[in-house]
Amino acid sequence: MSDNVNDNVKVRLTDVTKRFPGKHDVTALDNVSLEIAETEFVSIVGPSGCGKSTLLRLVAGLYEPTSGTVEISSSKPGRPKTAMVFQDHALFPWLSVRDNVMFGPRNRNVPKAEAAEIADAQLARLGLGRFADFYPHQLSGGMKQRVGIARALAQDAEILLMDEPLGALDAQTRTLLQEQILELRQESQPTVLYITHAIDEAVFLSDRVVLMSARPGRIREVIELDFPLTRGPELRGTKEFAELSQGIWNHLRDEVQAAMALDDQ
């Protein structure tokens, strides 16, 4: 990794191992080291059960590593370290859309009126301004996930963690939301760690794609992408996009097969 990346490292994982003790001791992550620079968008791709979600939860502080360290640099006091977008939206069904988005700021004792302003601004940004007073069950799957993203953005955290945020959506909604996430990126350049199954999604959005191996999860390959930040939807139609996606799949195929063999056991 080049020096200028090292200078403004936002997240540093050093030799992180995570074991889940139990009847069958499961090593979810084995000796993983990774650095994410400020404003960088890093995607993690790998077969099911490779520890992608575990990695994200370690960064989020939901799990403690068995060994190794997770460091997140703080840019200003009081700014939350992480804000996570969950796969199945995970909105509170008993809170209105606005209250869901206000949830983080209110927990940090931001005054109610100010928190509501933050929420309304983020909802408007995601095209959900009209739905602030709705309950989650009144929204479609894609809208719920956009509320989930708005909730994370309202935190203005050091790093945005996204756990297969589009995994449960239909293909068209997914394509549209990919473009919306790209726009958000271009607007405010957050630091993002993004987990996905979809290779094309990773290539479309990221600066770097990290390939992980089947259990125990290790980093197998890191692929630097040099598409500019100003990329647009037309990127998907280019030859480089197709070649890169195919290349990543070639790397990944063995791992997916290995993971399936593990599941069959």
Next chain:
Amino acid sequence: MILRFFREKWALIAGPLLILAAWEVLSRAEIIRSTFFPPPSEIIARGSIVFDLESGLGDDILATVVRVLVTIALAVVIGVGFGIAITASRWTERGTGTVLAFIYPIPGVLFFPFLTFVLGRTEAAILLTALVTPLVVMVLYTVAGVRSIDHTLLEVAHNYSSRGVRRFFQVLLPGSLPSIVTGIRISLGFALIAVIAIEMVGAQNGLGNFLWTNWQILRVTDMYVALLCIAVLGLLSSVGFDAVADRLLPWRAGVEKVA
């Protein structure tokens, strides 16, 4: 609409009517002793004593209703608070679990003698005795409610730094509310049973006391009127509560409408 109700649900009413009619005929023919089983028509006619101030039945109904309401209110406030508190750690949950499982099957009224040692035959002793079973039910249902909260939502709470009082009111309480509502429905029944039973043995008023006194002087018809009042109270409490319950869970009601 009423016509349609009868066409579809006539059996619901036909069953009880058939039993009452049989009772009426058997009692009038003295096949069963009308001293102990007076004909239902007489009991219903006698029901007017509810509105007769002289009989004191109205006051007794009021006394019972107040006791049930106080009991259920205490059970809900204490039970929900305590139930959520003990889920804070696995150890407190396991530790109290054994105690609760031990107390739960004991008929609540059996605690009355013990409580009178300490409190005398006071209103406090009556209410605390009635409280035992509903309180255990509320704690158990609250714990089950917290356990039923989607694990991911707890991860959200953690990641978005929800702590203490805010976590209680915004996450744990609403998350366990469906189960708590079921608990309240069940506790209402238990509270009514307990209050009546204690009134029979240890109170100076209330429906239980009215029933017991009339049994002792063999005023059988009045006894049946009290029985009828208790049944109606039970019915009203469950129907009334169902009407309120949906309002407690607006996000649920909506889901059902959509589905």
